[in-house]
Amino acid sequence: MTKKILITGAAGFIGSHVARLFVNQYPDYHIVNLDKLTYAGNLENLKDIESAPNYSFVKGDIVDAAFINELFEKEQFDAVIHLAAESHVDRSIKDPLAFVYTNVIGTINLLNAAKNCWQADYSNKRFYHISTDEVYGALGAEGLFTETTSYDPHSPYSASKASSDHFVRAYHDTYGMPVVISNCSNNYGPNHFPEKLIPLCINNIKNNKPLPIYGDGKYTRDWLYVIDHARAIDMVFHNGKNGDTYNIGGFNEWQNIDLVRTLCKLMDAKLNRAPGTSEQLITYVKDRPGHDLRYAIDATKINKELGFYPSVTFEEGLEKTVEWFLENEEWLNHVTSGSYQQYYNAQYK
Ligand code: NAD
Ligand code: DAU
Numbered sequence: 001m002t003k004k005i006l007i008t009g010a011a012g013f014i015g016s017h018v019a020r021l022f023v024n025q026y027p028d029y030h031i032v033n034l035d036k037l038t039y040a041g042n043l044e045n046l047k048d049i050e051s052a053p054n055y056s057f058v059k060g061d062i063v064d065a066a067f068i069n070e071l072f073e074k075e076q077f078d079a080v081i082h083l084a085a086e087s088h089v090d091r092s093i094k095d096p097l098a099f100v101y102t103n104v105i106g107t108i109n110l111l112n113a114a115k116n117c118w119q120a121d122y123s124n125k126r127f128y129h130i131s132t133d134e135v136y137g138a139l140g141a142e143g144l145f146t147e148t149t150s151y152d153p154h155s156p157y158s159a160s161k162a163s164s165d166h167f168v169r170a171y172h173d174t175y176g177m178p179v180v181i182s183n184c185s186n187n188y189g190p191n192h193f194p195e196k197l198i199p200l201c202i203n204n205i206k207n208n209k210p211l212p213i214y215g216d217g218k219y220t221r222d223w224l225y226v227i228d229h230a231r232a233i234d235m236v237f238h239n240g241k242n243g244d245t246y247n248i249g250g251f252n253e254w255q256n257i258d259l260v261r262t263l264c265k266l267m268d269a270k271l272n273r274a275p276g277t278s279e280q281l282i283t284y285v286k287d288r289p290g291h292d293l294r295y296a297i298d299a300t301k302i303n304k305e306l307g308f309y310p311s312v313t314f315e316e317g318l319e320k321t322v323e324w325f326l327e328n329e330e331w332l333n334h335v336t337s338g339s340y341q342q343y344y345n346a347q348y349k
Contacts, residue, residue, distance in 0.1 A: 009084030011035035016045035017230040062106030072113040079126040096156035103160035129168040134158035138292035180240040184248040189226035190324040205267040215287035217257030220294040224250035225317035228310045235306040249297025
């Protein structure tokens with residue numbers, strides 16, 4: 001069936017993989033990528049699909065309500081897959097308001113525009129909000145986040161994502177908007193912006209720079225290969241139940257220090273360096289304020305109801321990721337030039 005789908009934030013890390021999957025897999029859908037092109041948005045991520053007949057790009061800000069309303073009036077979207085966000089916890093600690101504007105106000109602007117266009121007849125419409133496991137707060141050594149775990153966000157980033165999740169549910173409960181939400185764990189893979197742990201370490205190992213480990217390095221995350229996240233989003237978009245939430249995870253918990261040591265071994269092999277060379281770059285630095293100890297997802301629901309399971313192991317995914325970064329030196333040089341250096345110097349001074 002023909003559909004016009006708005007994907008917000010598709011010039012970013014996860015959004016670009018979602019747009020690619022939809023453009024290639026569904027020739028009958030027209031995908032409109034709306035992105036402000038912040039420091040994290042990069043059209044180089046979409047070079048292979050930029051000329052596809054079923055893809056177009058609109059530059060714009062979801063915080064601008066008038067612009068969003070006009071875009072919806074003009075395009076008459078059938079569905080929205082909303083990924084645009086400020087996504088970096090460390091940046092949220094420095095500038096919380098930017099997160100309120102984009103993640104909260106921006107999401108409400110999209111909900112309002114969709115409601116205005118769709119409220120006469122909600123059939124065959126869908127507003128899909130992409131969220132994070134960080135809304136559930138921090139786990140101790142035991143336990144997993146399920147879809148019914150209470151929200152308990154700690155960082156300005158996770159507080160803004162929690163707020164946006166609540167608004168999406170409120171539009172379902174109050175106005176009957178057909179919505180679905182998924183809350184995913186940490187992604188990694190090609191096109192990952194090198195302020196985040198894995199690509200930052202790949203870039204620093206390559207350049208023989210210190211690998212900054214916050215606190216004691218025992219913080220734990222559940223890692224999912226980004227292309228598997230895009231597959232899960234495809235499943236939830238097409239088969240998820242209206243009003244429902246799906247947790248997405250990798251069944252793949254790692255303490256940061258163990259993950260970085262594994263990455264060092266892999267990089268030594270790929271760069272023909274003597275075993276143990278890159279580990280010497282590990283440097284313990286000041287901890288992140290309010291650092292959540294452990295995230296881990298119980299992904300039973302999406303597995304049982306929609307049949308999702310990650311397609312690659314962490315070892316396979318990490319190797320593909322390292323190879324991508326080593327083969328895409330130009331991409332890495334572009335995104336780490338200019339303002340990246342200013343951010344880096346301020347964060348790790
Ligand atoms: P990202 O930072 O790489 O990309 C975000 C994109 O949104 C960029 O292209 C940026 O230009 C765009 N954007 C930012 N503000 C905008 C605005 N005001 N108007 C229009 N576009 C704007 O983020 P990501 O890592 O790809 O995450 C995408 C989504 O997935 C986010 O909602 C994030 O909360 C969620 N998420 C991320 C992860 C992860 O591990 N990266 C895990 C779970 C959920
Ligand atoms: O859990 C999902 C979330 O994962 C997403 O919602 C976020 O958008 C995404 O950025 C990610 O958040 P994290 O804060 O977990 O990712 P980050 O890569 O910034 O950090 C991963 C872990 O590594 C975390 O425990 C902090 C630590 N860290 C990070 C950096 C950048 C370091 O020890 N040193 C670093 O330099």
